[in-house]
Amino acid sequence: MTIRYIESSKLPTPWGIFSMHGFEDTANDKEHVVLSMGNLEGEEPVLSRIHSECLTGDALFSLRCDCGAQLQAAMHRIAQEGRGVIFYLRQEGRGIGLLNKIKAYNLQDKGADTVEANEALGFGADMRDYSILREMLEHLNIHALKLMTNNPRKVKALNDLGVNVVERIAHETGRNPHNAKYLETKKGKLGHLLEGKED
Numbered sequence: 308m309t310i311r312y313i314e315s316s317k318l319p320t321p322w323g324i325f326s327m328h329g330f331e332d333t334a335n336d337k338e339h340v341v342l343s344m345g346n347l348e349g350e351e352p353v354l355s356r357i358h359s360e361c362l363t364g365d366a367l368f369s370l371r372c373d374c375g376a377q378l379q380a381a382m383h384r385i386a387q388e389g390r391g392v393i394f395y396l397r398q399e400g401r402g403i404g405l406l407n408k409i410k411a412y413n414l415q416d417k418g419a420d421t422v423e424a425n426e427a428l429g430f431g432a433d434m435r436d437y438s439i440l441r442e443m444l445e446h447l448n449i450h451a452l453k454l455m456t457n458n459p460r461k462v463k464a465l466n467d468l469g470v471n472v473v474e475r476i477a478h479e480t481g482r483n484p485h486n487a488k489y490l491e492t493k494k495g496k497l498g499h500l501l502e503g504k505e506d
């Protein structure tokens with residue numbers, strides 16, 4: 308058990324008032340945030356987003372990726388349903404960290420794709436670990452997820468951990484001229500289910 312629940316508060320947003328729950332991973336001092344709305348308990352699967360930190364996309368308006376648009380769309384959808392949860396996991400850069408992601412972006416500026424850049428830096432294409440979710444789900448009394456994602460590998464990784472993902476909900480948004488090649492690489496090399504539709 309490395310996840311410690313710390314405290315909860317309200318988080319008013321443009322889409323509605325979420326509850327914000329703070330967790331600490333005592334194994335590496337990472338601080339994770341969960342946003343929730345409505346009553347998560349009970350048998351009905353919970354509309355969910357498992358979002359990996361992307362400082363550039365989530366906070367700095369970067370158009371290199373689709374993260375910011377996906378986060379906003381998830382908040383909007385949960386607010387519309389009145390019930391759901393967003394796990395904001397501090398796994399920046401698919402687990403390689405912010406500074407390594409900037410190194411990877413530098414290689415992409417010179418022509419590498421997102422996978423080649425990670426590999427040139429000595430990392431796997433995706434270094435994320437979702438195992439901390441189990442303790443968070445237990446704490447929140449969540450039994451089954453309807454997961455907003457385009458990434459079937461994420462669904463498989465979760466199911467392998469014993470997390471009950473009963474449905475995948477396509478979550479495609481935020482395509483623009485700056486991230487079109489990046490999204491094609493995610494589709495071609497990382498297996499993301501993307502139809503290529505414009506917003």
Ligand SMILES: Nc1nc2c(ncn2[C@@H]2O[C@H](COP(=O)(O)OP(=O)(O)OP(=O)(O)O)[C@@H](O)[C@H]2O)c(=O)[nH]1
Nearest residue numbers: 359360361372398399400401408411421456457458
């Ligand atoms: N290493 C690296 N990480 C990136 C790059 N672009 C975005 N990221 C990170 O990728 C993570 C998001 O993963 P994605 O592959 O976009 O999406 P996903 O979470 O696997 O799938 P979805 O649920 O469909 O969003 C965030 O942590 C971003 O910081 C990149 O070019 N290189």
Ligand SMILES: [Zn+2]
Nearest residue numbers: 361364372374
């Ligand atoms: Zn991003």
